[in-house]
Amino acid sequence: MRPIRSFGFYRWRLPLAIISLGVALLLLSWIGRSQSWGSAVLTDLGTTLLLFGPLLLIERRIERRLDDVQQTQFQVTERQQLIEDRQELAATNLARLTDEVVIARTELQSAREDLATALASRLSEVREADRALFDSLEDSPSSESLLNALDRATAMGLISKRGCRIPLDDTGIYVNFVVEKNNPWMPDIVPLNLEWKNGGLLRMIRWEQEETVTDLQ
Numbered sequence: 001m002r003p004i005r006s007f008g009f010y011r012w013r014l015p016l017a018i019i020s021l022g023v024a025l026l027l028l029s030w031i032g033r034s035q036s037w038g039s040a041v042l043t044d045l046g047t048t049l050l051l052f053g054p055l056l057l058i059e060r061r062i063e064r065r066l067d068d069v070q071q072t073q074f075q076v077t078e079r080q081q082l083i084e085d086r087q088e089l090a091a092t093n094l095a096r097l098t099d100e101v102v103i104a105r106t107e108l109q110s111a112r113e114d115l116a117t118a119l120a121s122r123l124s125e126v127r128e129a130d131r132a133l134f135d136s137l138e139d140s141p142s143s144e145s146l147l148n149a150l151d152r153a154t155a156m157g158l159i160s161k162r163g164c165r166i167p168l169d170d171t172g173i174y175v176n177f178v179v180e181k182n183n184p185w186m187p188d189i190v191p192l193n194l195e196w197k198n199g200g201l202l203r204m205i206r207w208e209q210e211e212t213v214t215d216l217q
Contacts, residue, residue, distance in 0.1 A: 013041075143207040145191040150177055150190075165195070172197055 024045070133152055136145045153159045164177040176193040189209040 146177070146207070147190050167197075173202060 009019070023134055130152060137149055150159070150164060153164070165174050166177075167174050174197060175197045176195050178193060179192040191200060192205040192207055194203040195201055196206065
């Protein structure tokens, strides 16, 4: 609670009035010095008031100093309270920010794990689809499955875009699988080139969609 300061001017009025009254009584005692009893009473009263007035002035001055000290202490206390409030607010904000960081980190970790799980699942699905596609060449080969496998292998970078060239055992002849998927001129035909080892063309075979592997022999 803020201390109540005395009014600056009024606090000095009583001491000054007492001193003035003391001086007036001494003047009256000097004027009425012919009456010894009355003059002595006035002199005693005036002297007493003159002594009491300065003491009262000193007391008022001490009170003023005490008020100043009290005011300073109040200001210091008020500033300390303000500092403590700010520190408490800063601590609260820091704690809240720490909690938000922890929550954000947890959510980020959860999102990362979910993304990793989804990516692993997607890769597994793609891997299984690729395995099924390549296995179909062995289980039930057809021109469509061969064309799809060549196109997928090209997209995966397993073979070049010019196709795939493999040797026929104990013949010295190579088969060149040409990648022409979605060819507008021959959409249902897989071109197979029989080549010599040096790349010379021996024979061109067109594997149509309705033909089987046996039909090519």
